[in-house]
Amino acid sequence: MRKDSMEDSIRQFKAQHMDQLKEYREQLFHAPQLRQLFFELTLRCNEQCFHCGSRCTGREIDGLPMEKYQEILDEVKENFDISRVQLCVTGGEPLLYGDFFALMNYAHKLGYRWGMTSNGTLITREVAHQLREAGMGTISISIDGLEETHDRFRNRKGAWRKAMEGIQNLIDEGGFHAIQVTSVMNHENISELEEMYEMFLDMDIDSWRVIGLEPIGRALEYPERMLTKEDQLRLFSFIKEKREDEMPVTYGCSHYLGLDWEREVRDWYFLCNAGIYVASIMANGDVGACLDIERREETIQGNVYEDRFTDIWNDRFQIFRSRLSRRNASCKMCPAEKWCSGGAFHSWDYDKNEQMICMKDILFSVT
Amino acid sequence: MKKAGRKLAFGAAVVTAALNLTACNNRNAAVYGPPESGKPETDLSTEAESVKPEAESGTQTEQRVETELITETEAALTEFDPDDNLNNDVYGPPEDFEMKNNMIPAVYGPPEDMQ
Ligand code: SF4
Ligand code: SF4
Numbered sequence: 001m002r003k004d005s006m007e008d009s010i011r012q013f014k015a016q017h018m019d020q021l022k023e024y025r026e027q028l029f030h031a032p033q034l035r036q037l038f039f040e041l042t043l044r045c046n047e048q049c050f051h052c053g054s055r056c057t058g059r060e061i062d063g064l065p066m067e068k069y070q071e072i073l074d075e076v077k078e079n080f081d082i083s084r085v086q087l088c089v090t091g092g093e094p095l096l097y098g099d100f101f102a103l104m105n106y107a108h109k110l111g112y113r114w115g116m117t118s119n120g121t122l123i124t125r126e127v128a129h130q131l132r133e134a135g136m137g138t139i140s141i142s143i144d145g146l147e148e149t150h151d152r153f154r155n156r157k158g159a160w161r162k163a164m165e166g167i168q169n170l171i172d173e174g175g176f177h178a179i180q181v182t183s184v185m186n187h188e189n190i191s192e193l194e195e196m197y198e199m200f201l202d203m204d205i206d207s208w209r210v211i212g213l214e215p216i217g218r219a220l221e222y223p224e225r226m227l228t229k230e231d232q233l234r235l236f237s238f239i240k241e242k243r244e245d246e247m248p249v250t251y252g253c254s255h256y257l258g259l260d261w262e263r264e265v266r267d268w269y270f271l272c273n274a275g276i277y278v279a280s281i282m283a284n285g286d287v288g289a290c291l292d293i294e295r296r297e298e299t300i301q302g303n304v305y306e307d308r309f310t311d312i313w314n315d316r317f318q319i320f321r322s323r324l325s326r327r328n329a330s331c332k333m334c335p336a337e338k339w340c341s342g343g344a345f346h347s348w349d350y351d352k353n354e355q356m357i358c359m360k361d362i363l364f365s366v367t
Numbered sequence: 368m369k370k371a372g373r374k375l376a377f378g379a380a381v382v383t384a385a386l387n388l389t390a391c392n393n394r395n396a397a398v399y400g401p402p403e404s405g406k407p408e409t410d411l412s413t414e415a416e417s418v419k420p421e422a423e424s425g426t427q428t429e430q431r432v433e434t435e436l437i438t439e440t441e442a443a444l445t446e447f448d449p450d451d452n453l454n455n456d457v458y459g460p461p462e463d464f465e466m467k468n469n470m471i472p473a474v475y476g477p478p479e480d481m482q
Contacts, residue, residue, distance in 0.1 A: 006385065010378045017447040024449035035453070200368050208368060243375035248368060250375075263377035268452045 011259050014269070018262070018339040021269050025341065028276040029321040034080050034313060036273070038088045038280035038291055039069060041097035046121060048155040063283040064304070066099040070106055072281065072309055077110050079310040087114040090291065092283070095122045101130055108135030115139060117182070121159060123166030128173035137177040140209065141167055145189040146196065153189070171204045178206040182252075185235055186213035186225040193238055197249070207248040210239055214254070214347055215356055216292055229362050236363060239265040254347065255357055256340030258364025274345040275320020279313055287312045289320050292346035299350070320345060327353045335366040 043061040063069070076082065087107055094100060094116050107114055115138035123131070123141075131139070143163055144153050150160040170179050181200060185193065193210075200208050212227045212235060213219055219226075227235065236257070242249040243265065251257075251265040253273065262269050274289035281287055285304045286295070293299050298319055302312035324342030325331035331342045331354075342348070347357040360366060374380040 006382060007378075010381050013381070014377070017449075020447055021449045021452060024452075203368065205368050240376050244379040246370040246372060246374055248371050248375065265376070267375070271452055 014259050014262055018269050021271055022338050022341075025271060025276070032276045032313070032317070032321060034076075034085055034279060035277040036086050036088055036279075037076065038090055038278070039063065040091060040280060040283045040291055041089050041094045041100065041103075042092040043283050044096040045092045046096065046119070046156070061283055062097060064281070064285055066103050066106075068285070068304065069103055072304060073107055073110055073112065075308060075310055077112075082110070082112055085112070087112045089114060089116040091117075093119055093122065095127065101134055104131075104134040104136065113137050115178075117142070118166070119154070119159070120163035120166030123169050125169050125172070128166075128169040131170070132173050132175045138180070139170060139176065139178075140180040140182045141170075142184070143167075143181050143196070144184050145192050146199070149189050149192060167203065167205065179204075180207045180209055181205050182209040182211065184211055184213055185227065185231075186222075187227055187231055188225055190227065190231045190234060193235070197238075197242070207250055209250050209252055210235065211252040211254065214292070216294070216346060232359075232362050236261055236265055254344045255359050256336060256343060257359050258336070261359075261363050262339075270340065272324075272341070272344050275317045279309075279317075281309065289317070290346055294346075294348075294350055296350060299345075324348055324355070328355065331355065334360065336360060336364070 041063045043063075064072075073087075076085065089104070091097070095118060097103070104114060114136060116136065117140045120141035120143075141163060143160070144150050145160075147160040150163070151157050167179065167181065170176060181203075183189075183196060197208075212232065213225055215223075215226065236251070239249050239251055240261070250267070253266075253270075256262070256270040257265065274293060278290050279287060280289065280291045281304060282291065282295070286300045287302045287304060287309060288295065288300050301316040301319075304312075323337075324345065325334070325337045325340070326342070328342065331337055331340075334340070343355040343358060347355060349356050374383050
């Protein structure tokens with residue numbers, strides 16, 4: 001088998017898989033499956049990341065009272081197969097939620113698998129131990145560069161050191177399903193990729209998720225930090241190379257990347273999970289799909305103080321259960337549409353009805 | 368961060384699978400005959416040529432090996448389950464999620480005991 005025919009075969013396999021996935025997506029539109037339920041526990045945060053999707057500003061805004069979350073957990077357990085649902089807690093910094101451990105212990109006792117995102121700075125040895133006791137399976141901690149860069153992006157001196165200590169405390173505690181580091185790369189820190197890699201090589205983490213800065217939340221105020229086309233190519237080549245080397249470096253869930261990159265930089269093919277697998281309960285009780293999606297009338301599906309979560313999931317969410325591409329002429333005409341479907345819901349411009357991040361002409365071309 | 372013990376990039380995994388199949392088939396001398404001495408097993412571009420036929424004509428055997436390789440690899444790789452196409456990285460896979468169920472044996476090489 002020659003190299004070029006092998007490459008053709010690989011592209012063929014991917015095309016077949018993505019065709020299957022396209023059919024499957026249509027089925028999911030009619031029969032969605034709740035697989036990830038996010039709780040935005042608080043908007044409070046002890047950092048001020050410039051790229052924060054929630055625009056947390058240290059505001060003293062907590063999420064729902066614990067009793068309300070417990071009520072939702074009971075209801076979801078009653079109406080869904082929770083062996084297939086992962087509870088994902090996030091913020092703000094979720095550890096700042098006053099009743100954090102009481103709530104997570106409750107979820108654990110009900111049988112929920114749960115994971116969280118955190119800036120890591122509050123994870124002392126004692127907290128790591130409590131997290132294990134409360135049944136936390138997985139955690140993703142943000143490290144956005146080498147020490148100086150990370151602290152600058154987070155507007156807090158000593159943040160990097162504290163976060164690295166937090167990760168080490170989790171590693172020392174042990175017993176978690178996966179400890180992941182997430183890094184958001186931008187035009188400034190992309191030059192630190194290799195050094196960051198070397199740094200994480202020495203740590204006993206399970207994976208490193210490397211994603212690009214997206215034009216959402218507070219990052220909109222820093223257009224000069226967005227990745228250039230060259231930066232994007234550098235990022236994807238880097239991830240692919242490490243994965244060829246058997247290292248667990250991965251891109252995130254976003255964006256259709258084209259035949260040559262799909263399933264090379266992550267384990268799965270692009271399928272925006274918003275509203276077909278994923279739902280979120282925001283700090284004010286609003287219900288939506290992914291938390292990074294712009295919050296506005298058409299994306300908010302209800303509020304848990306007015307309706308049951310189950311009814312909202314079953315009866316609404318229509319906006320997420322049809323192809324985004326239908327709303328935009330370029331997407332409709334695009335040859336990649338059948339696999340891309342208009343891209344990620346979180347990077348859709350709901351005023352102009354167009355995709356803000358399209359990898360066409362960056363990672364692939366169409367004829 | 369530890370090595371996964373397998374290629375995580377799909378293309379590289381497929382190439383490795385094909386190489387492993389070639390190596391296995393070539394080592395089974397009773398079926399395909401021994402590899403030609405001095406030819407690296409890992410040279411994908413020459414894998415069919417590295418098979419030395421015993422009974423059949425060279426061209427026939429090469430074609431048979433190549434067809435079987437493609438068919439085997441293809442069969443394994445087309446076993447894609449869209450229901451398992453999950454983003455497990457952020458929050459980890461569900462605890463009952465078996466990575467091995469999401470693996471395609473041929474992609475990640477033959478069983479270790481295969482000679
Ligand atoms: S909206 Fe964005 S974050 Fe949510 S599943 Fe889609 S790509 Fe992922
Ligand atoms: S034009 Fe639309 S459908 Fe085509 S690749 Fe871009 S976002 Fe996807």
